[in-house]
Amino acid sequence: MADSTTLVAYFSASGVTKRVAASIARAIGADLFEIEPAEPYTAADLNWNDRNSRSSLEDRDASMRPAVARAVEDMDAYDTVLVGFPIWWGHEPAVIDTFFEQYDFSGKTVVPFATSGGSGISGAERSLSSKYPSIAWRRGALLSGSDAADWARGVVA
Numbered sequence: 433m434a435d436s437t438t439l440v441a442y443f444s445a446s447g448v449t450k451r452v453a454a455s456i457a458r459a460i461g462a463d464l465f466e467i468e469p470a471e472p473y474t475a476a477d478l479n480w481n482d483r484n485s486r487s488s489l490e491d492r493d494a495s496m497r498p499a500v501a502r503a504v505e506d507m508d509a510y511d512t513v514l515v516g517f518p519i520w521w522g523h524e525p526a527v528i529d530t531f532f533e534q535y536d537f538s539g540k541t542v543v544p545f546a547t548s549g550g551s552g553i554s555g556a557e558r559s560l561s562s563k564y565p566s567i568a569w570r571r572g573a574l575l576s577g578s579d580a581a582d583w584a585r586g587v588v589a
């Protein structure tokens with residue numbers, strides 16, 4: 433069933449979460465929004481073997497909030513927001529924290545989803561619910577792609 437009160441917002445550095453988010457939005461007829469860092473991540477930025485890469489530095493400094501390129505036009509219009517991201521060092525990338533600090537989520541249901549190289553989503557769920565305890569979190573899911581549409585239909589059912 434088409435559901436225009438649901439937003440699927442995602443950050444994706446290398447395209448995996450982007451594909452999952454697009455399939456979710458298609459499956460449930462939700463609006464799709466890309467959380468775009470104002471300064472895109474280069475391959476060097478994403479090198480987790482380099483202690484001084486941008487992503488490594490953002491991980492070590494919990495106060496980092498990378499700027500985003502644009503905002504959701506009418507966040508008030510949505511009552512459910514599915515937020516997708518890649519797992520970085522076991523939790524959400526800092527630009528996802530930027531997103532959660534940008535809007536008022538009161539009265540909304542928020543459901544995280546993630547892709548990863550193997551890590552689960554529970555570290556990100558713990559991190560997000562402790563940083564943003566006033567948000568009405570629903571249990572999220574680590575998705576691989578083929579499972580995304582069915583999961584999303586279950587979320588909005």
Ligand SMILES: Cc1cc2nc3c(=O)[nH]c(=O)nc-3n(C[C@H](O)[C@H](O)[C@H](O)COP(=O)(O)O)c2cc1C
Nearest residue numbers: 444445446447448449518520521522548549550551
């Ligand atoms: C900086 C960085 C850190 C990562 N840390 C983890 C991790 O802790 N556990 C894991 O399973 N995958 C990790 N990955 C792999 C990504 O989660 C995985 O490739 C993801 O599907 C990429 O999604 P994207 O293409 O939407 O950016 C990391 C990737 C990067 C770039």
